[in-house]
Amino acid sequence: MTDQNENEQQPAAAVDDSATTEAKGFEPLTVAYERLRHSTDSAELSEFARRPLPDRANQAAFSRATALLEAVAGNRHTPVEDRVFLATTMPFPNVLVKLSEDPEASVRQAVAANEDDKNWLVGRLTKDPVPAVRDHALRNKRTSWKMRLEGAQDPTADAETLDYLGSLGTEREEGAPAVLASMVRRAVALNPNTSQSMLQKLANDPSQEVRNALTQR
Template identity: 65%
Template sequence: MNQNETDQRSEDFEPLTDTYEELRHSEDSDELSRFAREPLPPRSEQAAFSRATALLEAVAGNQHTPLEDRLFLAETMPFPNVLIKLSKDDNDDVRQMVARNPDDKNWLVGRLAKDRVGKVREAALRNSQASWKIRLEGAQDPETTADTLDFLSHLGVESEPDAPVILSAMVRRAVALNPNCSQATLERLAEDASLDVRHAVESRLG
């Protein structure tokens, strides 16, 4: 890279840094909303695309960005830097929307599965990016609701039929042993293909 290119790169970087900091600290909700909703440049325009996604990170992390815009970003954005900012949002609904986002990295889903708020944790458990370890922990958690336990009880059977047999059976067994598991779910698991799952149901039913 020659000196002219280096100088040009520096000139491009500084305005981005300045704009990022302005947006990060801005209290102008209209301006923040405009940036949140502005269509992204084509990915083929690499510099402009990178700049736009960087500025969205600043907007996402600013609590003066209107709630409806933060929810919009949490639901639609596929960019890890933006989702990470939103996963720390003070609003439970924003974190829940991030937990549902199928573009999450599995480690981010794992972090949200340990959120202080139940509906955020359970949204993460239902995310297809959730690891089997996280699913197992959720199935064992006595605070997991009957509806989410029922969702987990279908893994490796009706949903994700190609899932690892042993891991999915471990999750279904944990569901059967969870005190919040509903009678209807237990009755279905009593017919499970896995002997371990059926035995767990028997132990619950006495």
């Protein structure tokens, strides 16, 4: 009887030992965050950046993973291609804010093009010192009309971006607020960098104000 009781108790003891080992290996969130934030192990950081997120139904695990991605995104030892991947695919503001401050223009450009951005974040990127970043931000549907107008007025804006802005409310976003879209197209008509092909389109613009702006060039 004694031997049988001892054998019956062994599985429970084994489970307890396993749980203790797992508990010892678990890092509190703040500890794991600081470790990843200061890690110089590019391979570990890359693996974490590409790791599938837990199911949202597991709220605790999901929140932990997204919080730790912020640390990975802000670590310059995370390979650039992985930072671009995060900037392109992540919808989380805490991660995107970190990446929007990245010294690599390609990372900021990916954030600027991410349509999960908050409008204030993509608006900030319309002021980026690198033209390609500004251009991608201005073409993002999250960009406010105020930022679009300022972009259309920018004397350093390139012709491709002005082509995009000049089509708002007509060829693109046909349901856009008519007055705001017209103001942007009018600014494009006045911008010295606007292409000849776009000027020809604006000459037939449905807005009289846009057409009149062409005579002011």
